Amino acid sequence: MTYPFATDANIDHPTLPLNMSPPKSSGIDLSDDDLDCLSISELEKRALGRMDKQTGDYYNEGADSGVTLLDNIMAYQMYRIRPRIMRDVSSIDSSVVVFGHRSSAPFGIAPAAMQKLAHPDGELATARACARRGIVMGLSSFSTTALEDVRQASGRVPNALQLYLFEDRSHSRDLIARAKMAGYKAVILTVDTPVLGRRRLEIRNQFRLPSHLEIANFASHATESEVESSSTEEGNNLPDGYATRAPQITFHTHGPNPTLEWKETMKWLKHEASPMQVWLKGILTPEDASLAVEHGADGIIVSNHGGRQLDGALATLDALPDIVAVVDRRIPVHVDGGIRHGSDIFKALALGADFCWVGRPALWGLAYKGQVGVELCLRLLIDEFRRCMGLSGVTEVKQIGPDYLCKVGRSGFVSRL
Ligand SMILES: Cc1cc2nc3c(=O)[nH]c(=O)nc-3n(C[C@H](O)[C@H](O)[C@H](O)COP(=O)(O)O)c2cc1C
Ligand SMILES: CCCCC(=O)C(=O)O
8 A cells, every 4th residue: 555645756746736646665655754853843953953042042932921932832732633534545635726836735834034044045945945845935025035036946836925015115116026027926915013023032132134144135225314324323242243234124124014004005015016916914813804805815824923923912723713704715814823743734724724834843944954954844744744634534635624623621621613
């Protein structure tokens, strides 16, 4: 019998459903396993040893006390799977369509800023790994690689550009035009950063981008006044090797934008971005999900920014069911935050998500071994998800629903949804 999990034979054909072909004679192929790293939590440990303190702290921490960061992860532990048996799972198709592309599994890599902090190949390594595994990548506005280069590295697999809509819209207008030219399918506006969350380690470390790196999408795009103000505020006690040069478009200065509002912002963005899709990332309530539909969003991502913005905000998995109910299939609902195992993806889908995004685990893969490390991260998650499907008696993603879950109550009592 062949085994229905990710094999090297199917990764080079990311657009094909992974339905166990071509057959392998000996069942599970262990030759690809990294014996030092058989889970995402092992990947996290390996990665930490390879990042400098500033980077490790920046990647891993949450805002304030990290309550929401932890809640995102723990929310998955409050559900258990109800597996069904004797259903012939010899052929499993874990693929779904996202941005018009058949993704090999129902998750993508979430946009995360400044990936060259983790590895010199940065976003290119992530894009190449995603392309090899047929997985969609979201690119941060604050990437250390230009969006055109990432697009090229992604090959046939589409990308979405995450947007921080700056108060000075000229930068954003340029960026959107470039994304369109380069062939991005969607822009994802992050809406949970009206102000920056307070990340204590980032503050204590006086986070700076090392001088050999740049925020590539804006490298030559600072306005004169921005260059001037950057040169006056700089030159102060920076550690060796840290930048004092212009342009100063940094996530601290330009990321947060308190002026976003529904009507004008959405109208402007939909006009500028067309024909790319416009998604909103950072929705946590059914009220805002309804407004997103009303204002023409093509999709939403239920997210609390990986616990990096409002500490004390509810876990994304807990926010999901009410949002799914109110959206009622009018637009796709995605979710991110706290996904550390393929079975977490299964649980999110069972609660109604159409697709998941994974943040830190890919960064850990990148820090561990560049492209190979990101591929390892993807392979672990894909394999775990497919194994979870097989062990639950499911052969297609669309079969996954609330019948497959039960909830652990406060008393420890387990009940049907
Ligand atoms: C280091 C780091 C940088 C991030 N940068 C961005 C960003 O530039 N834009 C954005 O919308 N979200 C950003 N995020 C949030 C992720 O897109 C995603 O919402 C979050 O990481 C999901 O949680 P997880 O890390 O638990 O999977 C970042 C997250 C991390 C950890
Ligand atoms: C405005 C924040 C930009 C980077 C980011 O999203 C993060 O560090 O979480």
